[in-house]
Amino acid sequence: MTILSSVTARRASAVGLALVACLTATPAAFATPAAFAAEPTPGAGLDRYYQQRLDWGSCVLGPDDTTGRDLEKAGAQCANVTVPLDYADPRGRTITVAMSRLRATDTRRRVGPLLINFGGPGGTALGEPPATRKAMKEVGARYDIIGMDPRFVGRSTPLDCHWPVGHSVFSAGLGRAGFDRQVALHKDLAAKCRATNASVLPHVTTRNTARDMDVIRGALGERKLSYLGYSYGSYLGTVYTQMFPGRHDRVVLDGAPDPRRYTPRLMRGVERENEQALAGWADWAAKRHATYGLGRTRDHVLATVGRVVEASARGLTLGTGPDVFRVDDTQVPTLIFGGISEDTDSARAAVAEHLSVMVRAAQGQPTRLATEFKEYLKAVLTGEESPTGSVQTAILCGDVAAPRDPERYWRDIERSRAAHPLFGPLTNNIGPCAFWDRPREEPTQVGQDAPALIVSATGDPRTPHTGAVALRGLLPGSRLITLKGANQHGVYGYYGSTCVDEQVNAYLATGELPADDRTCVKQTG
Incomplete structure (x- = not known):
């Protein structure tokens, strides 16, 4: 979801969404209008990835692997899917993406695979299929529920910048001295990451994770992929619908940001x-x-x-x-x-x-x-938690460039401090992205419709409700479920709103969106 909230892992990855910027030109390998164009069908060296055979087996890695044991107890199996590090060079270096699968038990009414992502960015979802099936109630039995550790997360090919902190979102403090310490810290964090992972960092992006998702769809032998994403995961799901139109089925986006405001400084304005x-x-x-x-x-x-x-x-x-x-x-x-x-x-x-x-x-x-x-x-x-913070930052910095002049951040902090003395210096603070290399690709723009179900709470402190409303406008075929009166980030299946849960499950059961947008009210007592 966002740093410091997966019920611990969800809680600890949310701040990463905290992180407008100048963009470099799209490199020649992606010189088509990547912001709008769909990805090509498998071919040009990608067939071997889409057609690979997955070796499903036990999820348990050792005697202390509680996640693996919980998955095994629920009847899930795990596998690694091989993907290219660089999709522009599919014959080059490969990496693995770890996934779990809890197969449908209602095979007569099986819908297909439902891939889940709990945000971060950089959050793991490999262990989540049992809880997701429980949240889905009766309809859960009709899906193969797929938990994925995105590239460089969890059990996938690792990335670790060997940082002395678990993440990179801090406040500038009460004065200039604190800000100067932050500038030095984040410059050092970026240098540490580059020193140990220079060849990998350009490929730690949302667009490449979306490409990995489509390889998973192909390796599963499926024509379409359903999706449930929270927080950053809802941004990832939006990107997938734009890059791979026609390859998605039922899509639920909970706690969705405005994709036009997705930058390393996403927390500005919250x-x-x-x-x-x-x-x-x-x-x-x-x-x-x-x-x-x-x-x-x-x-x-x-x-x-x-x-x-x-x-x-x-x-x-x-x-x-x-x-x-x-x-x-x-x-x-x-x-x-x-x-x-x-x-x-x-x-x-x-x-x-x-x-x-x-x-x-x-x-x-x-x-x-x-x-x-x-x-x-x-x-x-x-x-x-250096690996979690490393991936979270690498994705944000690899997706969109950040301003590089520290004085720009200081001016923003000082302007915000008067009205917002506690949070202004945090949401406007500098981060490692100010010292990162420029992204290889332009970020995805939403240029085509996708009939998704969007869920949002009016008081969401991480991805404000205005972002969900904006996404609803960008996707006219979508519908929005608004939960009024809750200061809550992430609602479906975890917050206890019967109104929200029943409407999401009805959509997952039938594939039919509500006739219009719906409003629920926070339950009290």
Whole structure:
């Protein structure tokens, strides 16, 4: 979905969507109008990929492989599909893409394969077919549900920039000194990635992942591919419909951005939605002051947040013993930002617990870290999740170029800071893409219709509802299901909206979109 939210993995990849720009000319290998033209049919060296035989077998890699065991228990099998690193050179280097398959049990009414993607970018979906089938209820038995680790993700051919942090989305902090530290950090992150992966990085793109998806369709022996994508995954699904028209069946896009605004700086402009989500959380926390001690009113809780951020400029020490983390004003806003992409009680409780620890640290008291918070800090602040952050950044930087002048970012930060003091310096901050090599291809433009079902919450803090409305306008044959009153990123099958779930499942069962756009209301109580 986006950094710091897969129920941990979903939660930890969402910030990556945070990341307008000058584009280089399309190289000769893609000199046709790639923004609109469909990909060619298999041939010109690609036949061997489309016609390969998949070797299905156990998903279990070892005694500690809980994902593999869960897949095996559900009856799924796994395989690797071989794809070219560079589709312009199909006889050159190859890589593998890992996938799982939970086969249809209602074979008489089988629809076909449904490929799923949980966003990030850079998120894994190989382990998700059992949960997806459960969310689909009765209609799930009619699909072969395909989980894919996109190129360079998870069990696919790996990419690791050996970064000292788990991702690259931080705040510029409270002043110029914090921003200057960020410039140095992101310049170093880009250099580390280039030093170890220079030959690979140009091919870590959304368009190449879409090409891999079509190879999977061919290797499965299927004429069409259905698709369920969340967050960045909905952008990937949109790209697939444009590159491979006629090869997709039923398409669900949940938490969809406006594809025209998809850049490494995608989070610019979402300050209001995140402030709304933070205020909703503050109301929730105020009602539980006896538990968390953060304030008895929304304003008191928000003032507590402000005091913690101010104190972090001097540094906060979190934890004791071997697991101690030192955080500052460039990192604390990220920790808060990462926790408010969902408005469920469990997500809000986690934010309250984390903030109460930071309050004690700001007061100079020793703190103990719950296991969940400790793992969260490790994922964000250490190199433990370097592969995830590496792929996430490489895709964003490889898709669209970012401005290169640090002063442009600083001006944007300062303009945003007055109105949005907490989130403006984060959403406008510089990132590694400012120091990345230019993309090889132009980004995909939406130039043809695709009858997709789009799902969006009005208070989505990561991909604002305006993006889903815009995508609906670009795809006139599509339909939009709007969930009102939720500050939630990703709805279908996970949020508990019966209204949304039933309409999505009806579409997956019949292939017929609603007659018009629909509105659901957040369930309370």
